[in-house]
Amino acid sequence: MAEATAVGAAPAPVRLGLRENWRQFALLLLVNAFVGGMVGLERTVVPLIGSEEFRLASTTVIASFIASFGISKAITNLVSGQLADGWGRKRTLVLGWVIGLPVPFLIIWAPTWGWIIAANVLLGISQGLTWSMAVIMKIDLVGPRSRGLAVGLNECAGYLMVGITAFLTGWIAAASGMLRPDPFYLGIGYAVLGLGLSTLVVRDTGEHVRLEAAGHAKAEPIRFGEAFVLTSFRDRNLFAACQAGLVNNLNDGMSWAIFPLFLAARGLGVEPIGMLKAVYPGVWGVLQVVTGPLSDRIGRKGLIVAGMWLQAAALLMVPLLDGFGWWLVASILLGLGTAMVYPTLLAAISDVAHPTWRARSLSIYRFWRDLGYAAGALIAGIVGDAFGLPWAIGGVGVITFLSGVVVAVVMRERRGPTNTVKGGNGSPHSGPPECSRPRP
Template sequence: MKNSLTLLTLYITGFVGFAGFSLLFPVMPLYATEVGASVSQVGLVVAVYSYVAALTLIPFGMFSDKLGRRNFLVAGLIIFTLAPLLYPLTTNPQHLILARAIHGLAAATFIPAAIALVIDLAPAAQRGESLGWYTTSTQLGLMAGPITGGFLLKHLGFEAAFYSCSAISLLGLAFIFFRLGAIPQKPIAEATEDSSWGWLKQRFVFVGLLTPLFIATGSGTIATYIPLYGKGFSITEAGAGLLITAFYASSALLRAPAGRLSDKVGRKPMILSGLALSAIAIAFISQFHSLSQLIPIAIFFGLGMGLAMPSSLALVADLSSAGGRGLSMGVTTCLFQVGLAIGATAMGVVAEMSSFETMFLACASSLAFGLLVIFGLMQAR
């Protein structure tokens, strides 16, 4: 019962943390153009958050194994609260990039510690389901954030969106302080193993590590460029926020049942079907130009993401030691952030050199390539 309540605390905190920073998804590309950024610079403004997170997730995850998950959970929420207050002070793309870099440290501090705590507290036979519920909560946050951000931007402007981002994270910080005593500082099963890299010698673990990389390339492309793509077809800021919300909502609805199913049928079929569905959905984005047509496509992408992500996290958890879970989750979420950065930057270059339609087809091709790589790793086991 105690563990169940603590897991619920982590689910709620995950929702609040992700709702806060995702509120800026429909806001940041438009704010970047407001301060003078080109299309490729917009990609860099969005992606630097992920680049900084990717560079620091692994060491921060490893430190959380040694210094305690709870400390990093609190520190991450503090940065989530303070960093958005820098955005209204920026007046050019360079200053905005610096503010985004600071914000990226929040994700690196918070995410691996939170996921490792969920794994520590969950029974091994229900690991996929527990991770499914945690990622459901984060996806619900990612669902609520963009539509809130689009609404705030349309009716109240950029500053209201930035201050709201900070306020939501402050609520999460207050909630964690209220429940602080229930959150363990050390792993539940105190590890005889240290947080070494030995688990990476298992080839099959790369199935779990690479799946987030390819999935995030798709979600990073959609979250970054749907507002600009939609603008060319008279889709409003609120409409762009609704599209981003649609794929996170469908992903959220599937996460817990998909995680539970992976506990029973295995991780592999969930990962393969999720990657395939995501690749097909992104390819279809390039063929449609209205909000009513794009919403079902966004939903299908979210379903693919919802199938693949809980299983990939659970697979890495299955193959890593109790004392190294902060590190293993740091590596996994690092690769997810790299995927988001690739989606925001590399695909932005494709769009600038050709068109948004070509960019979405290129993104779909990268996911199809990822599907082949993952399938090859499964066969070589």
């Protein structure tokens, strides 16, 4: 919705572009920073709460809080696009913050591990709504020419705050000598500020969607089931992106659950663990400002493949090499590889999806991507219990490499501006002339 120029004046015309909408774009960056901070609360401290306060011996049980987060977030992602289209972006964003508000209190007061799992169910639902709306609304604002830049800036804000908060929680826990409650006071502040800004200042972007759609070939309505099949399996580019997104978050879920336990077993204290846990999302967050717009210029496929393979190499370094210095290098490389992949996959989905069903397609991609949290935590937990934590880390590294191979074989690069149309066989698709027929 356009901003009013003055009291009693007609609203300014709706326009697409980052420069034209920079105030709302910057506000949404700030909101997504608070969204990322809510996840960063748990990166360092919560696995250690499971092992040290609740005396959980099973890696799989400790990882269960990430599985609950991943499953609830994935399912919420699946419906967030429908909510965005039918109920409005802003309302869905505010609802996400309302659901996330109790999370830090539940963790602070948790008398049993079940409370931690319940908090992460709420956190997953909240993230599925808030982060989805933040990225969708930015894509709405900028239009088709700057999708990679918009997604890169969005993910930079979110994951940079993940890294900063992961460091701060480790530092606060080390300074206070307690894993609870002090580190989680940050989360209360994030939730209150995020909810307040989303309610009072953020504006809906429905008019921007309608403006962009008017410049495209008319598309017939697409049902959710058709969008799910098309995004998940039928279009080769969308399929390649979905499986890469799932594996990307599979290795992130593994690192979330396993790295603090692995590093603690190697003798590191909570503060250096917090530093290593901050470097990975910090590098990931900052470099997306470069990799997002870079994908607009050089294409999506090469960045995705190289990023997946770089992540795989970094993961294999962790169990094979010993010492803080090597683990720091591995964390940097893991962040770099993820930065190459994360915004590029979102932009690749947006390249294909028509504006009228883009929110649904993005929500379906995010469903598969965030199932990776649960898959990574559970796979790593089971393998870690059976064979040891180094095997869990190395095994996920191999899976990540194979996912890059799938992208290299299946995805076809798109060149030139996208032109979303309705195919002659009734299949919605987009692309330049050489991509004028949808492919299985």
